[in-house]
Amino acid sequence: MPNDETPHWYAMRVYHNRSKMLTETLSDDGIEYFDPSEAIASLLFVHCDEHYIADLGSRYFDRVWIYRRTGSRVPAVVPDREMEVFRFVVTAGKQGLTFLGDDRPEYHQGDRVVVTDGPFKGAEGHIKRIKRDRRLIVSIDGVVAVATTYIHPKFLKKVDMPEPTGRFRI
Numbered sequence: 001m002p003n004d005e006t007p008h009w010y011a012m013r014v015y016h017n018r019s020k021m022l023t024e025t026l027s028d029d030g031i032e033y034f035d036p037s038e039a040i041a042s043l044l045f046v047h048c049d050e051h052y053i054a055d056l057g058s059r060y061f062d063r064v065w066i067y068r069r070t071g072s073r074v075p076a077v078v079p080d081r082e083m084e085v086f087r088f089v090v091t092a093g094k095q096g097l098t099f100l101g102d103d104r105p106e107y108h109q110g111d112r113v114v115v116t117d118g119p120f121k122g123a124e125g126h127i128k129r130i131k132r133d134r135r136l137i138v139s140i141d142g143v144v145a146v147a148t149t150y151i152h153p154k155f156l157k158k159v160d161m162p163e164p165t166g167r168f169r170i
Helices: 019-028 050-059 080-092
Strands: 008-014 032-034 043-048 064-066 098-101 112-115 124-130 133-140 144-150 156-158
Touching: 008 050, 008 080, 019 032, 019 043, 043 050, 050 064, 080 124, 080 133, 080 144, 124 144
Parallel strands: none
Antiparallel strands: 008 043, 008 064, 032 043, 098 144, 112 124, 112 156, 124 133, 133 144
């Protein structure tokens, strides 16, 4: 369980086109956030402590939904590494990304790989065939999944990584 005062990444759904108002509040409060709205509407990531995210949920209860741990009311922490890879892929591949929606088990099937060269170098995910192309699926466990454009197999290296823990609920 995270220390209440340690900043972590948290994911939230933002409803009713209120993303701009919410990001202005976060900026005014000096809180770091990542808004992937160019690629994925209604999703926002906030880097703060547990008290702030709970307060934000209370203040904007009719406009946001904070992802929580399965079977709990405690906000779910997005691991730094998952957030780092997700941010990298979303910002590096704005033109060719395909938003797949909520993260689902089928996006974790297939080989787990790391990209060794090209614009997505360093990104990790699963390879899945989508519309006859092998594409890299990058996800935040239980929150969201996106697919990159085609990546040549010579730029992929298979890695053994632990599978997601299923720590989120919607």
